Amino acid sequence: MALPRELPVVVVCVSLLLDSLASAVASANEQTLPPPALPHVAAPLNSISPWNIHTEDWEQFLRDNLEADLKPWRARVPLTSSEIPKLLLYYHNEVKLAPHILVLLLVYNNRLYWITHPDGRAQLELPERASQYMHQLDRHLGKVLRAGRLQLPNVLFIYNTDDNALRIGNPNRNITVPPFSLCKSQGFFHGDDLDILVPQMIAIPDALHIVPWHLKKDLAFFRGVPSCSRMWEHTYKREEACSRMHLAYLSERDRRAGNATALDVGLADEYKVVGEKKSTPYELPKYDRVPLETHAHYKWLLNLEGMVAAYRMGQLLATNSLVLHQRSIYIEYFYRSLRPWVHYVPFWNATGPGGEPAMDDVYGVLEDVRRLDREQPVRVQQIIANGQAVAKLLGLQMRLEYYRVALERYKSLFPDMDQYLDSYVQELRKRGSDI
C-alpha cells in the first residue's frame, strides 16, 4: 500500500496546527468571528460563446468530440429518416426505456416539439412526466429558440436522458440511425458505443473559480451520493467494488486513526451496505453536500464514477484545483478533449506492488502530484490551466452552440430529412398537433 511520504505530511500538519490554533482561540472567546472566507475570484462562463474564443480551439474541440461520434455514421450514409421513429419504438418496447427518459424531439421552424410516441402528437410543452435532463434542456434550449437567439435546422432525433448503463448505442445492437445521449462507454466489450453525445444541461460550469493556491487545503476532496457502476467487481474480486464508498472508507479509516492527511472523502447519504467483501467494512458517516465554489478550497479534487460518468467533471475542471480523475469507460461529450497529465491526473484500476489490482493507488498518485508541486510547481499549474481552458468551452452558450452544430451535422447524414419532415408534420397536424 502506498503511503504519503514525510514532506506532504509535514505540510498538512502545519495547516492542521493552524486550524486547531484557530479553534482554540475561538473557544476562548465566543464572540470571535468565524475564520475569514478564502479570497475567491469567479470569472463567469455563461456568456462565453464561439465569438469569444479562437476559432481553431472550437474547431479542434468539435473534431475531437463531435466528429469522433459522427465518424462511424459518415461511413454509413445515406441514413434514412423513417428509421428514426422505428428506433424509438425499439427503445421503448424492447429496451424498456420509458418516454419520460427517452423521446423524439422535433425542431420545426425553430421551435422545439416533444413527441412521446411516433403515432402520437407533437407538443411544445414538456410532457407531464419528463426527466430532470429534459426539463433543463427545455428550459435552456427552448428559451433561446423562442427568443430567436439560436437558429436550428428542421430536424428529428432521439433524445436519450438515461444514464445509459444499458448502452443503447452498443454496436452489437442493430441500430440504423444514431440516438443522442448524454453519456456512453468507450473501450468496453463489443466496441465503442455509437451514440452522438450532447451536453447535459444540469451541471453546467458557471465560472472559472480561482482561490490562491497556497491557501488551499492539501487534501484530495470529494462529496457525493453513494452511487456505483459495479463494473469493477470482476477486476477487484469484491462485491460492488465502488470507488466512492471505498475511498470514503479509506478516508474514514485514516480519520479514526488520527492520520487523515491525504483524503477528505464523504458520502452525502447514509451507506449501510457493509462487510469485509464490500466496499467498506463498516457504516460510514453522512456528510453535507458542498457547493462547487468550496471545492476550490482544496488543491486536489477527486472525480469519481457514479452509476456512470458523474456529470461534474466540467465543474471540477473549472476550478483552479487539480482534478484526480478515476479511470472509467464512461464519457461525456467533451472527454475526448482531455488527456492524462495534460488536463488531469488519473488513478484507479492500477496494479499494486504485489501485482494484484489496487483500490488505494490514490495515495501514491497524491504523493506524485505533491512531489511535482514541490519540485516543478509550474507543471501542476499548467495542468490546471489546461483544464480550465477546456472548461471555458463548457459554459451555457457553448453547450447550446454544441447542440446546434451537432444537429446540423447529424441532419446532413439524412439526405431525405426535409422531405420526410414535410409529410411527418402533415401527419402530426392531422392528429391534432398544433404545429
Ligand SMILES: *[C@@H]1O[C@H](CO)[C@@H](O)[C@H](O)[C@H]1NC(C)=O
Ligand atoms: C436491422 O434493422 C433493419 C431495419 O430495421 C432491418 O431491415 C434488418 O433486417 C435488421 N438486421 C438484423 C441483422 O437484424
Ligand SMILES: *[C@@H]1O[C@H](CO)[C@@H](O)[C@H](O)[C@H]1NC(C)=O
Ligand atoms: C492511517 O493509519 C491507518 C492505520 O494505521 C493506515 O492503514 C493508513 O494507511 C494510514 N493512512 C495514511 C494516509 O497515512
Ligand SMILES: *[C@@H]1O[C@H](CO)[C@@H](O)[C@H](O)[C@H]1NC(C)=O
Ligand atoms: C483497466 O486496466 C486494464 C488492464 O490494464 C485495461 O485493459 C483496461 O482498459 C483498464 N480500464 C480502464 C477503464 O481504464
